Amino acid sequence: MYAESRYTPPKSRAVSLGAAFAINGLILAGLIFSAPEFVKKKIPPVFEAGTYFDPPPPPPIEPPKPQPRTDAPKATAPLPNLPNPLVKTLTENHIEGTTTIYPPQPPLEPAKADPGPIAQPEPLKAAPxxxxxxxxxxxxxxxxxxxxxxxxxxxxxxxxxxxxxxxTNGRVKAVEQVDATSQAFFEATRRQALARWRFKPASRGGVAEESWMTLSVRFELKNQ
Known part of the structure; x- marks a missing residue:
């Protein structure tokens, strides 16, 4: 009796191993990429509360003290003899002085006594x-x-x-036209005023004075 035995070619085993490794690689890669990322969080620095003061100002800078001069002044050369800038000119305006001493002035008179209140003038009377x-x-x-x-x-x-x-005698001395319908009416009025008009003259305090007066004259046919 013969036992059954199957022959497996060597090529098929190599393919199976390769496929197994590929599947394992894919599973491992999936686990790696699907795993969560762990990132370290940055913890902010902690500042402690306290009282801070500004630094003191720097001390003032003193200005440099002047140093005494040690060098002696240089000797200057003497100036040459220059001509006198004043030029003498001839003038005809001669100023003469005097040696006469005038006598002293007499002393001032002593002040007189107060004469009292000064009489006020009478107020002017209003003109009439x-x-x-x-x-x-x-x-x-x-x-x-x-x-x-x-x-x-x-x-x-x-x-x-x-x-x-x-x-002042009541007669008309001059006539001036203010308004007139025509020149003929004015001339008739002017002749009548100079020849026949009589007035009681103006007066001030009983004294006659000249004065101006405005009058109107009407000419109507119904009165002719």
Whole structure:
């Protein structure tokens, strides 16, 4: 009776060993890469609390003391004889002095006794008020001037305002135009004022004075 025996070629064993080593290598590599990493943690330094003071300031630096001079001053050469810078000039302004001694002045008189309070002047009296001029009622009919013929033909009314200077005798000395409808109305008023107007002159303290007065005159056709 023969026992069964199988023949295994040597090549297949070598392949099996290689595969076993490869599998073991892969398992070992997986264990190495899957293992956790251990990293040392850095522990921060511990500072102890305490009181610190600034260092004292350095001592002041003293300035260097001046050293006495040991070298003797050098002798200077004498200056040469220079010409006098002052130039004499001729002048005609001769100043003459005097040797006359004037006599001493007499002593001052002693102060006089206090004469007492000085009398105050009387206050000036206020000037009397000015009383203005006024029309003289006795010459009221002579106030209205004659109607100018040119304005009468034109059938035109008018008005005149004049400023008159009244003398101390009550008569008009000058006439100034303030406003007028026409030159014809003003000329008629001016002639009438110089010839016929009479006033009571202005006065101050009973003394007559010249004064100015403004008057108005109307010319109306209904009064002709």
């Amino acid at each position: 008020p000015l009383i203005g001029a006024a029309r003289d009622a006795r010459y009221a009919e002579d106030f209205q001037p004659a109607y100018p013929s040119s304005e009468l033909r034109a059938q035109r009314d008018g008005s005149v305002k004049v400023r008159v200077l009244i003398g």
